[in-house]
Amino acid sequence: MPKTSKIEWTQFTWNPVTGCSRVSEGCRHCYAERMAGRLLAMGSPRYRNGFKVTLHPDLIDLPRRMAKPRVIFVNSMSDLFHEKVPDNFIRRVFDTMAACPQHTFQVLTKRSGRLRAIAPQLPWPKNVWMGVSVEDERVVSRITDLAQVPAQVRFLSLEPLLGPLDNLELTAIHWAIVGGESGPGARPMAEAWVESIRQQCEKQKVAFFFKQWGGVNKHSTGRLLNGRNYDAMPAHGTGVRRPGGATVNRAWRKVALDVVA
Ligand code: SF4
Numbered sequence: 001m002p003k004t005s006k007i008e009w010t011q012f013t014w015n016p017v018t019g020c021s022r023v024s025e026g027c028r029h030c031y032a033e034r035m036a037g038r039l040l041a042m043g044s045p046r047y048r049n050g051f052k053v054t055l056h057p058d059l060i061d062l063p064r065r066m067a068k069p070r071v072i073f074v075n076s077m078s079d080l081f082h083e084k085v086p087d088n089f090i091r092r093v094f095d096t097m098a099a100c101p102q103h104t105f106q107v108l109t110k111r112s113g114r115l116r117a118i119a120p121q122l123p124w125p126k127n128v129w130m131g132v133s134v135e136d137e138r139v140v141s142r143i144t145d146l147a148q149v150p151a152q153v154r155f156l157s158l159e160p161l162l163g164p165l166d167n168l169e170l171t172a173i174h175w176a177i178v179g180g181e182s183g184p185g186a187r188p189m190a191e192a193w194v195e196s197i198r199q200q201c202e203k204q205k206v207a208f209f210f211k212q213w214g215g216v217n218k219h220s221t222g223r224l225l226n227g228r229n230y231d232a233m234p235a236h237g238t239g240v241r242r243p244g245g246a247t248v249n250r251a252w253r254k255v256a257l258d259v260v261a
Contacts (some may be wrong), residue, residue, distance in 0.1 A: 012070050014105075016060050016093055017078040018046060019053040023110050025162055026135035029185055032077045053084040059199055060092050069102045069168040081111035087118060108133060108157055112145035119149045125227035129176075129234075131155035136163035153234050159211060160186075164193045170204040176233035180214025180221075189214060194225060207232035 001168050028034075032051070039047035046056065047220060064071060074080060074097075080090060097105045101157075108131045109115050115130070130151035132142040135158070146154050158165065160181030165247060170176070178197055180189035195212065201208035210230040213221035 003081075010223055012066075012072045013076040014059070014063060014072050014074055015046075015077045016055065016056050016062075017075055017080060017082070017089070019051045020078045020082055021051075021053070021077075024135065024139050026110065026133055026139075026160055029160075029181060029183060032184070036077060038063055043108065053078065055085065055089055057089075057092075058098055060089075063096055063100045063103055063224050066100075067102065069104075071104050074105050074107045079106060079109050079111055081109045081114040081118070083111070083114065085207070087121070090118060091122060094122045094128070098125045099126065103127060103157055105129065106113050106131065106155075110139070112235060113143035116145040124150045124152070126152040129153040129155060131157055133157045133159070134165065137165060140165065140168070141158060143169060143173065155234070160214065161189045161193055161197075162187055164190070164196060166196050166200075168197065168200050168204075170200060170206045171202075173206050175209065175232075176201050176209045177209045177211055179211035180218075182212065182214040182216075182218035184216065186214065186215050191225075198225065198230065207234045207235070 010124070019036060020027075020029070020030070022030065022033075027047045036051040040050045048054075063070075073208075078085075078091060084261035097103075104127045106129045110133050114133045128151060130146065130149055130256060131154065134140060134142050134156055143156065146156075147169075151216075154172055156179065157171055157177050159179035161178055162181070168176075168191070176197060178194055181187050185242050198210070200206075200210050209232055210223055210225045210231050212218050212223045215221045
């Protein structure tokens with residue numbers, strides 16, 4: 001079931017797929033893998049296979065049954081474009097998103113090659129925001145792949161940032177989220193790496209969101225950069241009113257703070 005995030009009542013996660021496998025250095029301390037292990041130990045039926053890729057077809061239509069507009073993070077416990085997820089299953093997930101204009105969906109992948117290959121077969125309504133994770137220079141080709149995807153909002157999750165990214169091609173990118181690794185064994189992030197990305201975003205007119213410094217105790221390191229918060233959102237996401245006076249923009253800010261994969 002999609003569940004309310006621990007930090008934001010307007011935000012949901014929707015996991016029609018659970019489980020994944022590591023694909024690059026950014027996966028080394030995968031939060032989803034740790035969480036799946038815990039849920040398996042607790043006897044959760046959705047995680048009976050632990051972190052092995054598992055399809056949940058009974059959840060594909062769930063957002064259609066939610067009339068109230070939500071900001072929904074898709075597959076926080078997997079990667080929708082994993083090689084073990086059939087093309088047809090991915091298409092059905094996208095069909096659901098296209099049929100739910102009341103919601104805004106965020107999809108994030110490290111499998112950008114597959115995303116690029118299958119993108120022409122998928123619907124790209126304006127309520128689907130598509131992103132790739134990039135943790136260091138070895139995987140910047142994911143940005144090139146994303147640039148070819150006809151999503152109305154394309155974003156980067158530069159987290160956990162593990163090295164400098166001084167020559168980003170951001171022409172087709174609307175939003176960049178930067179964050180350091182957190183939790184046990186967290187690897188350090190240099191301030192110079194973050195400041196370089198911020199300056200590139202400013203120069204190339206890309207919304208810049210600084211999520212956290214991270215570390216073993218992320219609450220002690222906070223998220224101030226240059227003595228302030230950076231909470232910019234893509235222009236596409238601003239000013240959309242939700243019931244109760246909250247805005248999609250505000251909800252997305254919370255999503256950005258909660259992205260883990
Ligand atoms: S869920 Fe994300 S971080 Fe975890 S193994 Fe899969 S791609 Fe890597």
